[in-house]
Amino acid sequence: MYEDKTVAVVVPAYNEEAFVGGVIDTVPDFVDRVYAVDDCSTDDTWAEITARADDDRERVGALVDGAGEVDVADDADGRQVESDGGVANGPRVVPIRHRRNRGVGAAIKTGYCAARDDGMDVTAVMAGDGQMDPAMLERVVEPVVDGRADYAKGDRLSYPEYRGEMSGWRSFGNWLLTYLTKVASGYWGVVDPQNGYTAISLRALEAVDVEDVYDDYGFANALLVRLNVAGMRVADVAMPAVYGDEESHIRYATFVPKLSALLAHNFLWRLKTKYLVRDCHPLAFLYGLGAVGTGAGLVAALRRGGDSEGASDDGNDGTSDAATRTLVGLLTLALATIFDRLDDEDLHVREEP
Structure with a gap:
């Protein structure tokens, strides 16, 4: 426990046999439960996870086919093993395995749902590839434990000394996605939103429809949109970028355009849900009017530019009208x-180094 709050850690892993065992071994002692989720790896990731299960418990894994559908596996003697229903008496390491590969977001969602069902006060995420320094976990969970935030996440971008190990291409991609996520989520103060080192409160897990969030890379960005609509406060926790010997599964050339389209869809969903369905707010109208006006002006300019007749009879070539509309x-x-920004300015806090 941490300051009388139960703490869980979700460890999503896919083909991380060389790293996932070390991640589980180095989870700090104040963590009450570790949900190690194998996203149907093709290597020995599952063997590494199950090998770390508590020695005083039968090593049992749950095969998860879909959100909310759990099959409990037989133990070594063929007996059905059921939950003991309590953190104090339960195993510290809970191995969970997907029957099919569903994406890192789906693995985190599986862990989140398990932690929510077990009533864990705070649930953090530590990737199975060893990129996340376990010594930083206390700083990540502290804002949530103290009640200053419902969701805390790492921030590698705000301080030059912390992004020193980040390549130029990766830094550009992260800054671009930061801006796009600001617009989509409404958390205009958030930086490095795709950072996966996070902690979330039980209150937030119960308020957000976690099962409906995007399954793949980009889950953290999409989750921010849901948290904003639910009125949850988010904390940025400054931390250095850490890159080891692992090979990233993200390909930014395809990831950035794909996530950009996802964020555009989430932006429209946020406006509809927060400012039209749940409230009648002029902000949604302003965004719509601005988009229509800008688009109409640009279309008029393009049409005028392609008009071979040149100026109109009254001498006005229409350029000024198009510029005005734009x-x-x-x-x-x-x-x-x-x-x-004004509507959500109280929903963001920053944890300085």
Whole structure:
């Protein structure tokens, strides 16, 4: 426990036989439960996970076929093993295995649901590839334990000394996704939103429909959108970037465009749900009006530029009208952004180094 709060750690892993065992071994002692989730690896990841299960318990794994559907495996003697229903009496390491590969987000969701069902006060995520320094876990969970935030996440970008190991291409991709996630989520103060070193409160897990969040890389970005609609406070925790011998499964050339489309969809979902369905707020109207105005102005400019007739009979080539429409549209979008920032300015805190 940490300051009288139960703490769990989800360890999602896919083909991480060389690292996942070490990650589980180095989880700090204050953690009450470790949900190690093998996303149907093709190597010995599952063997490494089950080998770390508590020696005083039968080493049992749950095969998860889909959200909320759990088959409890037989133990070595063929007996059905059921949950003991309590953190104090239960195993510290809980091995869970997906029947099919579903993505890192799905693995985290499986761990989140297990922690929520067990009533864990705070649930953190430590990737199975060893990139996350276990010594930083205390700093990540502390804002959630203290009640300053419902969700805490790492921030490698705000301080130059902390992003020193990050390549130029990776840094560019992270900054681009940071801006896009700010717009999509409404957390305009958040930096490095795709950072996977996170901690979430039981309150947030119960308020957000976790099972409906995106399954693959980009889960952390999409989750922020859901947290914003639920009114949850988010904390940025400064930490250095750490890269070891592991090989990243992310390919930024395809990941960035794919996640950008996902964030655009989530942005529209947030506006609809937060400002139209749950409330009647002018912000959604301003965003719509700004987008229409800007688009209409740009289309008018393109059409005028392709008009072979040149100027119209009254001497006006239409350029000024197109420019005016575009400018008014952009100003309306800027106004909508200001209202968006003001509406959520109390939902972000920053934990300095």
